[in-house]
Structure formats: C-alpha cells, structure tokens
Amino acid sequence: MRYALICLSAFAVCGAALAQGADYAPPPMSPIQPAVDPASLSDPAQRRGHEVFGKWCSACHGDAPGMPGTQALEAKYGGQIPALVEERADLTPELVEFYVRNGISVMPHFRKTEISDADLDDLSAYLTRDR
C-alpha cells in the first residue's frame, strides 16, 4: 500500500486549502486520499461510483492503516489478490451487489436509503471498471 504517496498528497490538499484563503483547516477524514484519482475516470457512472465509494466504503476499505475491511481482505487472501477492493480486477456487478446487500462478517448490509439501486450501479461501474 502507498502510505508515502498518501502523505505527499496530504501536503498538496493542505496547501490547496491555504491557497484558497482558508485560515483554518481541520484534517479531512481518513483515508485522506482515495486510492484512485477520480480525474483518471472518464466514465460519469464510474466517477459517481467513486463518490459512493468515498462516502460509504472507504472508511473501512480505504488505503490507510487500520482499515478493518482492507485488513480483513489482506488476511483472507494473503496478498494473492489486492486487499484494496478498488484495485481488484476480479469483481463483477453481481459480486458487488451481493456484498452491499448482504454484508459479510462484521460488515453489515446497506439499505436503499443509504446506497440506492442507482448508487449501487454506479459503485459497480467503478469497482468493475477496465484498468
């Protein structure tokens, strides 16, 4: 995982806030930088899916120390496949939907008032994008 890159990016985020004239900058929530730069996404659905991931998934599945989802997948697959779901190439829309609507282990399922069917389609588009 890319902790060094995260720290460098964090300086960039902080610098941007100061440049805009903000005189007080509380730290953003962890992970401070998403694993994937949304600017690299050309498809609008994938970009929306990236937002859904940032709102609902990255606090457990992010690229930062102590993320329960990332740790669990690291332990489960032992590095055979990426622990970061954003870096997986084997996900299908059916698989994404299954885990969002059924959960697994301590990850609960999500209601449609949280992640709507449209949000789920976008999330799937993001997590199953061509790399």
Next chain:
Amino acid sequence: MAGAAATPPGVSEAVFADALNRFAGVVGAENVYSEEEDVALYRDAYSPLWDEREEKLASAAVAPASAEEVQAVARIANELRIPLYPVSTGRNLGYGGSAPVLSGSVVLDLKRMNRILDISERDATVLVEPGVSYFDLYRHIVDNGLKLWIDCPDPGWGSVIGNAMDRGGGVTTGAYRDHFGSHCGMEVVLADGDIIRTGMGAMPGANTWQQNRYGYGPWVDGIFSQSNYGIVTKMGFWLMPAPDAYLSGTIAAHRHQDVIPLIDVMNRLENIGAFTGYPQVGSPVLFQAGAGAAPEELEAQARASGQPVWTCRLQFYGGRKVNEAQWEYCQEQFAAAIPGATFQRGEEYDLPLTPEQAEALGTEKVSFGIPNLGRFSIGARSEFNDMPTSGHVWFSPILPRTGEGLLAAQKVLFEAAEQLKPYNLSVLPMPFANWQRTFIFLINFPIYRDKDANRQTREAFRKLVKICAENGLGEYRTAPAFMNDVGDTYSFNDHALRRFHERLKDAVDPNGILSAGRYGVWPRHLRT
C-alpha cells in the same frame, strides 16, 4: 427463513395494504419498501436472533423526507393502528441496528432527513435532522473550515440525534461526551401527528433555541430518550470550540491499593476542570495476569515486568501554556496522594492536526473529534483473528467511579465468568469514563451466523444481567433481544418506574403505535 414479517400483528392484509398506499401518497411510492428483499435490509445485521423464529423483523419501511411527512405518516399509522419503529441512520449496531423491537412494525427510516439546518461557529451550536451522521457533520465542518469539534462515538456513521437519543457517549471533554446531555432543544412529532418544540423552541420568534435548553415550564426532553413517546425530527447540540493545543500524560501507580486514591484524585481533578479530556484507567498487568488475579500476583507481575499495576491517562485540550500548567498541577496532586507514583508525558500537538498526524492516530482520532470506523476491526478477520464474527452485542453495566467500586465490580464479573464457564465468557473488565460521574464496562459478546452459538450467547447474557443486577450493576443500554430483561432489573418499589413509563405511554400514545417494546416499555394492548 424470510427476512420480512408479513403484516403487523393484529393488522389485516387489507388494512396494511391501505396503509402502505396512503404512506406512498405522502412520501412517494419509491420511498415505501414492501418487497421482501428490500425489507430484509432492515434486519439487524448483528442480531443474536438471526434466522430464528424470534428474530425481530420489519413488515415494511417508509422513508419520509421532512417533519411534515413524518406527521402525515404518523396520522395514518395512528388511524389504522400500524406500529411504527423510527430509526435515524439505523447504524446502532451492537444495540439493535435498524430492526424493530416488535416484529411486524413498519420501520420509519429517517435517513433521508439529512440536513444540517443551522450551524454557528460563534455560538458553537448545531441544529440537525435525524439522518445526519457524525461523518456528515464532520465533513460539513471541514468543508467550511469551521473552528468547531464534534464528540463522536467510535463508529462515525451513526446518527448524531440517534446516538444522543440512545444516550451514547464519546471521548472528548466531559460536557460533550454525554451526547444526550450536550443537546439543546428538540422538535418532536407525537403519535397523533402533532408536533412540538422543546425549550426555547416553544416560543415563536425566539432565537435562543440552541442556547437555552429549558425555556419555561416542565422540561420534557428526557422522556423522549431511550423511549417510545415521540419521533424526534430536529435536535440542537452544543459543540466544542476547537482548542489550540493538545497534551496527554500518564500517571503510573505501583501498588494494587493505589487504585483508590488514583480514581479519587482523577475524579476531583476532572470535576474542577484541572484536566479537560477523557481519562483512561488501565492496568497493563491485569491483562497479562488474567481475570481474577490476586493483588499480590498483580504486584509481583508488575515488579517482574517493570510495569505499573495501574495507569491513568489524562488528556488536555486548550492552549499550550494552559495544558502545561494543568499537567503540572495534576502531577502534584497525584504525587501527594500516591507514594511512588511516576509520570510519563505523552503526545503533544498544536491544533488543528495536520492530515498526516490525523492519519497516524488510527481509532484515537475520536479523541480529536474525527469520526472513523476503525473500531469495526473488533471481530473482523485480521492477521490476529482467523475466526471472524458476524457482529457483537454489548454488555455495558454502570458502576461507581471509585477504586472500591471498580474492584468490587471486577470481582463480580470475574466470579460470573467462573460461574458461567460452560459459556466460555471472556471477561477482563476495565472501566470507561464516557460519563463524568460513573464508569461503565463494555463487554463484547460475539455473534455468529450459528443458532446454537447465539442461543448460548443469549443465555449467558441474560444470566450476566441478573448476576450484575444482584450486585447493583445495571446496563445503561442494550440490544432489543434483552430490553425486557434489563428493564426488569430496574425494579425499585415493585417496578414503579416502569409503571410510570407505561402511564406516560398510554397518555401520549394511547394506540401504542410508536416503537412498541423499546427499552422495555410496551403499550397497553401488548403488556403481559
């Protein structure tokens, strides 16, 4: 097993269909959930009754977007006698999630009501709707560069209102750690659809709703917490002005009996404001020696390992010089009361934290008002745990904030674990000081997708409720499966308090449509 109940108890299919149609007329058909696959999403993911006949299941869900829509839904439900179960964000995991206490209830899902209606850096106040999570509020503060802190529980996706209504606790300064205690003003929809505002909110034109919590006349806010007397649609909170600096320091005490002056001094210093953060009492050797170790064993273990028997970590929020002076004063006070006490200066930051400082804090972010989900590593698969659970329920009794009280409560728990050995309870209770005048224990009971294991867990949990109550230790909050059991233990004068709760219930919700059974309060037609 189905993930949804067919209809509410005592309600015909025709009446239920009529209710759902009329709910759809209020909130839109797309915000009424009656298909089984959608309703199943309201199951409590951490239910100790998962897939059993007794599992608490919704029959449908309806998701309004405004207080006016909540009023309209309540009027329909009241007319047709449809039981409603309001949830804010439904993330009360470990204490019930989004599932109703009474199977067949229609969940009133308030997640769509997610507006931060007013926030004032100058007054350090906020007015929110129930669907606003700690994450949402923190993002708003960050996006607007406000010099405000929130006090959040370990999981950040819970509702600011919901957690306060369940009387949850946090880990910053005493006045803010008590989440219900730091609220100021409510808007509540009653079972008949009427709507009230409490405190200064009752006076049209007053601009002090979030400044003065009492207003005039009887103060009723308390009866809406941990209850089923109304649906809170707005709530104000006092926020902490962002401090300029942080410091922590740890006191180490080397004799077992030191726990008594250690906690006495800690209490006095917190209650006079000599330290301003969440105090943490620990015992490194208790974890090594294991449950029930005798005082002499603990002291021997401490000597052998060079560790203290007890520690007390203090946190200071303020300015650098103030923190420094407070830490110095606290050291003097502990040194005078505890011979041989030693001191270790801890982390020190100028605030706000830089992003990389915050990132490095892990779950300790909550001490800086930064919400996260790191605590869900409890039970999750990791390099240290190859047997992941499917969640947990918390056993969380209240105990005195004294050394004697702590030792006595630990003894109760150690002996209970021995008595309940067949259940393989893992009990190593250390005190948490989320509330300023008492400790609580937080004991995790793992939940699995295994009916036999969950049955054993329920049995052990219920036995522990009784054992603790026999020793004056009562839970501050519990999961729906145990709400009656815990309610039974608050039994002074032949359950006079419960009878009073029931009289209130019958008065404010005579048809018993709101959250039947929540915290052990049942409407007349469902009382046994």
